[in-house]
Amino acid sequence: MTEGLVQIAAEVEEFLAGQPLSRVTLRPLTRHDEAEFTALVRASADLHHPWMSLPDTEEGFRAYLARFDLVTARPLLVCVRETGDITGLININSIIRGRFQNGSLGYAAFAPSAGRGYMTEGLDMVLRYAFGQLRLHRLEAQIQPGNTPSIKLVRRLGFRFEGLSPALLFINGAWEDHERWAIHNPQPWPAHPSLPNP
Template sequence: MTLREKPGDGAPVTGLTLRPLRRSDADDWLALRARNARWLDRWEATTPEDLGGDRRPGRTRWQRAGRPPTFAEYVAALTRAANDGSTLPFAIELHGELVGQLTVSSITYGSLCSASIGYWVSEHVAGRGVVPTAVAMATDHCFFELGLHRIEVNIRPENAPSLRVVEKLGLRDEGVRVAYLHIQGRWCDHRTFALTAEEVPDGLLARWRRAHQG
């Protein structure tokens, strides 16, 4: 599944595409992460099992071995999650260049109809509207194509660049979740920002475009 930003009056950014992450992205993805290590690593999610091998039932083979997955294993895991409908993993491309990643995760239907969005982007395109536009595109897809009701984004309180993303998009601050996610070897607080479909009847991308024009 591929989502493309359609050019138009007030478009915050042009040439933006969200498309599936592929095994063939390995070289570009690994090089991008290496160049942005200081920019990204402090926000990198971990699990307690990353500290050593974990042979409990249900663990992946790299968790059992106490090692990170290879890129191919990582893409295969995301593809399986996409196939079962729980995740939408996207590569972020700007004018054909891989510049980051956005993942819609924890997709739940029934009485909840909700999902979470996480993202990272290369420092060299930060502040240019790439991430807000990507989040808006993914949110509209979740609301209008998947029929979800609520989207949330969880952010470390000290992650100023990411906080600016949700501020630009006008997501509602729902407060702090204590020790919510395991980040770089410890449990960390996160602030939760959310939006429901009723708040953006014509779409989050349309609202973001209007805000950008203003």
């Protein structure tokens, strides 16, 4: 594990120590997850298509992992607490500090355990981590209009619809329209948001 991942793993553990027990836990995605992750992606092809495309090969996984600089983007796994099995992925992408203090969420459930509420618990935990530990002000999820399960997930957690962006993201070979759903930090941080995050 790289030094940056070790630091994030420690930060996540510190956060989790102060949280109520849940059926799931969080940890950073690392190169050691390659085999389990790519097998889950292959098993979840029908669940993810046509909404997203995740790497299902060794080469694709390594390229995917390399894109996370751990400052402006953090890949987090949602794992079943009792077994440690990966049940989903939630990325906090495009983290911008200064006056914005914003991040963009990307997430996916994996087929073997989808539909059991693990992603609701995992995303709720990520929101608390992003707003409490990272002190972000706002998180946004971009969702294709037909992706009803994803829209239900964010609505359940208090996200509000902000509008439709035509041809926003390039997904599976085409520029797709996306709805923008956002949630704001209920805690006002800090008095001078342009200062660096402590």
